[in-house]
Structures are given as C-alpha cells and as structure tokens.
C-alpha cells in the first residue's frame with residue numbers, strides 16, 4: 001500500500017509501504033494510483049514527492065506475482081499518469097530503485113538520490129526486459145550506448161554513476177526525503193514540458209546500425225541461448241528508431257514472449273533459490289533462525305597458494321582484517337605482490353580504495369593467535385592439514401573457528417583430530433576465490449550450528465552464494481561432477497570426440513564444454529585424486545579388464561592422456577592443443593583423434609555415431625541422478641541448494657535454472673525413462689541406475705520442485 005501526507009504545507013508525500021523492498025504488488029500499485037489522484041486533486045498541493053518506507057525506494061515489480069493471475073492497476077498507465085501530471089513529481093531514492101522501481105522514478109519529473117542508493121534495470125537477470133517503459137525512457141534520457149549497457153547486463157549503478165549518466169538530478173548525503181521535499185518546493189509551478197522523458201527524442205548515434213549489430217553479436221555470444229538479452233537489444237532499438245508510442249508497443253510485444261517463457265521461470269526460480277539457501281537447516285534440526293553467528297572481524301588464512309591468495313583478498317574486500325600466513329619466504333613475497341595487484345586491479349575496476357592495509361603477512365602461524373576465525377588453505381593432503389590443525393589448536397585463542405578450504409577431503413576426519421570438533425567446518429571455495437561467487441559450507445555431525453552460522457554469514461559478507469551441505473566425498477558439486485566427467489570419457493570410448501561433446505554442452509549453454517573446462521583447470525588434479533583412490537594404474541593395458549576398476553566400468557583415457565604429460569592449458573596440450581603453454585585458445589588436435597582411434601582399436605571398441613542429444617542425456621541426466629541421491633542422503637537440504645551450487649559454481653546456464661529445476665522442466669518421467677534406457681545399455685555403470693527418490697517422485701505424479709522436500713520426508717519416514 002501507499003501512505004499519503006502533506007508536508008511543508010504544499011508538498012504531497014506518497015510513501016510506498018511494502019516491506020522489505022516495497023515491491024510494486026497489486027495493493028501498492030493501487031495505493032500509488034489513489035494517492036497520486038489525491039495529491040493532484042488537492043488544490044493546496046503544489047508538488048509531489050514519492051519515496052519508499054524504511055529507507056528503500058522500490059525493488060521493482062513483485063516477482064512473486066509473476067506466473068499468477070495479475071490483479072490491480074497495471075504499471076504502464078500508472079507511470080504515464082504520473083508523467084502526465086500537471087504538478088512536479090519528485091522521486092526520493094534511497095536504498096534501491098530497481099526494475100519497475102526505477103521505471104516509476106523515470107516517470108517522475110525529477111529524481112533525487114541518496115549517495116548510497118543503487119539503481120538499475122535488472123529485469124534481464126529474471127529473463128525479462130524493462131517493460132514498464134524502461135526500455136523506451138532510459139535511452140531517451142541517457143543515450144543508446146549507456147542504456148544498452150545497463151539494460152542488457154542488468155547491473156546496478158551507484159548514485160554517483162547515476163548522476164554522471166544523467167539518470168538522477170541530484171545526489172545527497174543527508175536525509176533524501178527532506179532534500180526531495182526542498183527540491184519539490186523549489187520547482188513548484190515550473191513548466192514540466194521539458195521534464196517528461198517520453199516526449200524526448202531518442203539521441204541517435206550516427207552509426208546506429210553498426211552499433212546495434214555489434215552489441216547484438218556480443219550479447220548473443222555471452223547470452224549462450226538466453227532470449228532476454230536479445231529482446232532487450234531489440235527493445236532499445238525500437239526506442240532509437242520508432243516514435244515513443246510505437247516503441248512501447250514493441251516493448252509490450254517482446255515482453256509478452258519473455259513473460260511466459262520457461263527461461264523467465266527458470267531465472268526467477270534461481271532468484272528465490274539463492275535467497276532460500278540462506279535459510280539453511282541441518283539434519284539435526286539446527287537452522288539459520290535458531291543459530292546465532294559469532295562476530296568475525298579478524299581472520300587468518302594459512303597457505304598462500306592460488307586458493308589462499310584469493311580467499312585472503314575476498315576477506316579483505318569484505319572489510320575484515322586478515323593475517324596471511326605462508327611459511328616459505330619466497331612464496332610469501334610472491335603472494336604479497338600478487339595479492340596487492342589483485343586488490344589494486346579490483347579497486348580500479350569497481351572504484352574505491354584497495355584494501356591493502358587490511359592484510360598483514362607473516363611466516364609464522366603464531367600470527368593467528370588473536371584471530372576469530374582461521375581458513376586453512378594448504379595443499380590438499382590430509383596429513384598436512386591435520387598437522388596444520390594441530391598447530392592452530394595450540395596457537396589460537398580458545399573458541400577460534402577452524403575452517404578448512406578443501407574440495408573433497410573428509411571434514412569429519414579432520415575435525416576428529418582436534419580437541420574441539422564443534423569448531424570445525426569446511427569452506428569449499430571455488431577458484432579463483434576472489435572472483436567466483438559460490439561457497440559450499442560443509443558441516444560434519446559434530447560441527448556446531450554456531451560454527452555453520454558463522455561460516456555462512458562470512459560467505460554472505462564476501463558476496464558469495466553460500467550453501468550449507470553435509471560431508472561426503474566431493475560434497476555436492478564435485479560429487480555430481482564426477483559422474484558428468486565419467487560419462488564424457490565413456491562417450492569418447494564409444495566414438496565421440498572432445499569437440500563433439502563440448503559443442504553439445506556449449507550449445508546447451510555452458511560457457512565451456514567438459515573437455516575445454518578440464519584443460520583450463522588442469523588434468524593432473526583429477527589424475528592425482530584417481531591415483532590416490534587406487535583407480536589410475538600406469539601403462540597401456542588392453543582388453544575389457546583394463547577398463548574395469550573395483551568391479552565397475554572405468555575409463556583410463558584421462559590417465560593415459562596425463563601419462564603423456566598433457567595436463568591441459570598449462571602444458572600447451574591436453575584434450576586440445578594450444579599455441580604455447582598457458583595459451584587459452586583451444587584448437588582441435590589431430591594427435592588426440594589418432595590417440596582415440598588407437599585406444600579404441602586396442603580395446604576392441606567400435607566407434608559409433610553419437611549425437612548431441614545422447615551427449616546431453618548421458619552427461620546431464622547422470623549428474624542429475626546423483627543430485628537425487630544427494631537429496632535422498634540428506635547431504636543437500638533441498639533441490640534449490642543443488643541448483644544454486646551449479647548455477648554459481650559450475651557454469652550451469654542460469655536460464656535453465658540449475659540441474660534439478662531443469663529435470664523438472666524436461667519432465668521427471670522422461671529423465672527416469674532415459675536413465676533406465678542408458679542403464680540397460682550400460683549395465684556395468686551402476687551410477688546410471690535411477691535413484692529411488694526419482695522413482696518415488698515420478699510415482700507421486702512428478703510434483704513441482706518446491707514440493708520435493710515433502711516426498712523426500714515421506715520416503716525417509718518409511719525407511
């Protein structure tokens with residue numbers, strides 16, 4: 001709803017009231033329509049200010065209303081009537097003005113923003129476009145190139161940038177509503193002819209066609225099959241080439257296609273999933289609302305390899321004091337230099353001052369004596385980590401939380417080596433840790449809820465989607481990835497090439513196919529893990545037994561490639577060839593093709609034709625099947641947790657909503673049928689056997705994702 005008061009005698013003040021972000025729900029829209037009418041018809045009122053309750057202007061349309069029958073006055077005529085008003089209307093922007101919120105402000109005649117406010121048209125991130133006139137007004141106000149940038153990326157701008165771009169008229173450090181009221185008094189009675197953005201001609205750059213062609217090409221490339229960014233470009237083009245009313249028609253037409261699309265549903269699902277994972281729950285019943293995090297102002301990072309450096313930088317950027325420890329002098333100096341330039345580059349890109357002063361460097365673990373929390377980031381070796389934890393236990397003040405950055409080692413085992421296992425949690429960061437926005441917080445049976453709450457809050461503070469997961473080999477992300485990688489190798493044995501597999505996955509929307517991705521991360525990493533697990537065996541054994549380990553089908557192809565010293569980009573050779581070690585452009589490698597032919601010949605395998613559909617079904621459905629097992633085991637609390645992990649950490653295309661949401665879109669019965677089919681064709685691959693939770697869901701009529709938890713609960717109660 002909206003509240004109306006008269007202030008300073010002649011200013012009508014309309015306050016949007018819909019906590020927490022004043023989203024434009026039906027009642028809020030009705031409130032605005034009514035209160036604007038009241039203000040305009042009150043002869044005492046000379047000008048109007050629109051603001052939001054609790055220091056937040058407006059977070060846009062109410063996303064919860066999408067996909068339901070819409071009631072209440074529509075946004076477009078509501079904004080038009082504000083713009084057409086014969087009294088000046090000033091938007092007082094505090095907190096955020098996003099999506100429909102900014103569109104509402106663009107319908108006002110003036111905009112005053114607080115210096116800490118954020119503005120943007122993020123509809124593209126929800127699979128939509130700014131369809132309440134935003135795609136038509138913004139280019140008229142700030143020009144086509146700047147509007148294209150904001151609308152196609154959905155990025156939020158600061159008040160300072162908004163002022164520079166011309167989106168707002170004034171920025172204040174003081175009370176924004178007071179400033180807006182003062183401003184409204186100063187413009188009362190002035191002509192509004194030059195203040196209605198919809199009447200502005202759209203500035204047309206001379207090379208309009210070339211500009212749109214270039215932007216469209218760029219957008220198509222980065223959108224990877226997402227339709228909203230393309231529609232955003234088309235809508236801005238309409239603003240630049242058509243009169244306003246026709247542009248609005250085009251905006252409406254484009255929005256109609258997006259609004260009901262599966263992509264919009266997927267992206268809106270991820271929006272809410274990202275927030276839902278913050279409401280974590282452990283199998284013990286402990287949860288986010290009953291567990292209070294501890295304050296953390298000072299943290300230590302032990303080990304300054306690639307991961308440790310990224311973690312320390314991310315902590316400093318979040319405003320924490322960081323003690324960075326590396327025992328080797330040479331490595332410490334190198335790390336210091338690298339971390340300083342990471343901070344400087346980041347500050348240059350984002351604006352602001354690099355947080356160099358927040359990090360102190362030391363060769364001694366003693367420096368961690370007074371910190372609130374330690375993140376150990378030494379080499380992935382259990383014995384080494386146990387030793388470091390022993391030292392930390394001796395050095396740190398009582399109650400210090402001990403976190404291990406590991407991508408798969410047993411957090412419980414490590415915890416059991418310390419006198420206070422309740423203080424131990426895993427923090428699985430993704431490389432590069434100062435860039436990637438995902439964190440798996442791994443709890444063991446003895447981790448205290450407070451330790452989990454603290455790690456989750458710290459992750460959030462670092463700007464990462466943080467997901468609490470149980471302890472098991474590979475946790476959630478890597479446990480599922482293992483099956484995806486395994487199927488990709490089997491496909492090579494059966495006749496595919498790395499190029500074919502990668503093309504299918506990239507057309508699906510992954511930024512990189514599995515083989516290009518493996519080349520980037522380094523093939524030796526997985527090889528080391530397989531050797532440690534007793535899977536990788538040296539040599540070129542042939543015959544069926546050479547492809548069986550522990551009774552199941554195993555593909556040694558990756559091990560053989562590593563035996564050739566081909567570790568991916570860093571050695572200039574992997575599944576592809578590169579111009580030189582460290583180069584990034586993957587080129588098809590004839591060596592690999594003849595290696596695969598020889599391999600198949602040696603093992604008596606006959607290559608067959610494999611299409612994209614099979615690649616997707618085998619790689620993705622096996623990964624999804626493991627996702628169901630993870631749910632069944634209670635390692636992830638719900639499908640949203642898995643989907644957030646995959647979208648934020650593994651490049652799963654956001655417009656497909658994450659693997660579990662994707663499975664529901666494909667149809668659980670279809671996923672089950674295809675898994676059964678592939679399991680029959682490959683009985684030596686037990687992982688293809690459909691998981692019982694999937695069967696149970698199909699038997700329950702394939703309920704939507706948000707109801708899966710109920711089915712799982714019933715399944716558990718019957719066990």
Ligand SMILES: CCCCCC/C=C/CC(=O)SCCNC(=O)CCNC(=O)[C@H](O)C(C)(C)COP(=O)(O)OP(=O)(O)OC[C@H]1O[C@@H](n2cnc3c(N)ncnc32)[C@H](O)[C@@H]1OP(=O)(O)O
Pocket residue numbers: 020021023059060061062063064075096098099100101122123126128129130131132255256259272275276
């Ligand atoms: C066919 C024609 C139809 C025309 C339809 C017109 C379309 C208009 C386009 C739009 O306006 S689409 C919406 C655009 N707005 C956004 O994308 C903003 C989304 N929100 C955010 O980015 C953030 O929430 C925030 C505003 C920056 C605040 O961030 P903060 O970290 O402070 O809080 P959160 O935890 O994110 O959110 C708190 C709480 O509020 C819920 N919420 C936020 N925004 C909306 C919204 N626009 N609609 C409904 N609910 C919203 C959020 O889900 C959280 O609640 P929860 O219960 O914890 O999930």
